[in-house]
Amino acid sequence: MDPALSTTLGALHREARRRLESAGIDGAAFDARLLVEHFTATTRAEAISDPDRMVDAQAVAAADAALTRRIVGEPVHRILGFREFHGLRLNLSAETLEPRPDTETLVDAVLPLIAQMVERHGTCRILDLGTGTGAIALALLAAVPQAVAVGADISDDALATALRNARDLGLLERFTATKSDWFGAISGQFDVIVSNPPYISSAEIKTLQKEVRDFDPLRALDGGADGLDAYRVIARESASHLKAGGIVAVEIGSSQNTDVTGIFHDAGFPVVTALRDLGGNDRVLVFARDGKA
Structure with missing residues (x-):
C-alpha cells in the first residue's frame, strides 16, 4: 500500500x-x-x-x-485515542490506563448498591481512587443522575483527561478531579469508594504482553513487590473517609481474592460481595465496615 x-x-x-x-x-x-x-x-x-x-x-x-x-x-x-467503556466513549492519554471490559464488572457490582443509597438519601457521593480516564466514576454518574463523584489521581495528565471526558459526556457539573496520592489530599466522607488500583507485582511487569508493558503507564500497573501495596493503603485509610453504611469496592487480580479479602478484613472491612468477570476470573470485591451494604 x-x-x-x-x-x-x-x-x-x-x-x-x-x-x-x-x-x-x-x-x-x-x-x-x-x-x-x-x-x-x-x-x-x-x-x-x-x-x-x-x-x-x-x-x-x-x-x-x-x-x-x-x-x-x-x-x-x-x-x-479513545475506547468504549460501559457504553461511554472515553479519551485516552499517555498516563491513563486503557479501561478494559473486566473493569465494567466493578461498575455493575456497585450500581445496585448506589441505587439503594439514592433511594434512601436522595444522593450518593463517590470517590474514585486512581481515576485515570475517569472510567469508573463517569460510568456510575452516567447511570445515576443523583450521584456526584470525585476522581483522584497523582497524574496531572490523567486528571486533565478525566475532566475532558466528563465535559464531553455532559457530566462535568457532577465530577471533580483532585490531584492526590491516594487519600493524601482527600477531605470529607463518601458513600462509596471505588478503585482499580495497580495490582501487578513488580517482578511480573516484564512478563506482560508488550501492548500492556510498553504502552500502559507503569504507575497504573505496578502494585509493589507482591502487587498488594495499594490495597493496604485503601484498607487502612478508607474508614476515615467513609460514611456510615458506605462501601469500598476494588478490582483485583485473578489470584488475589484471598489476600485482598484478608487485608480488608484485618482493617475492619468484611467482604460483602465477590464477583467474577466474563472470563470466570475473580475480579471485584466489595467491603463494608459492618459487613452489610
Missing part, C-alpha cells in the same frame, strides 16, 4: 488485514477494520456496500501510519 496514492476502500481493508496478519497481530481482522474505518471516516456497512469507493491519498497515508504503529505493538485503541 503506497500511502502517496489513492485506492479503493475494499483494497485498503484487504491490505490492512494482510499486513497485520503477516505481523502476527492477534485479532488482526478486527484491528484492521477499526483502523481503516476510523482513518477513512467510513463504516462497516459502507465497506460492504461500496468497496469500490475511492479513498484519497491523505486518508491512505493516515491508515498506513496507524498500521505501522499497530505492527510494532501499540494497542489499537491507543492509536485511535
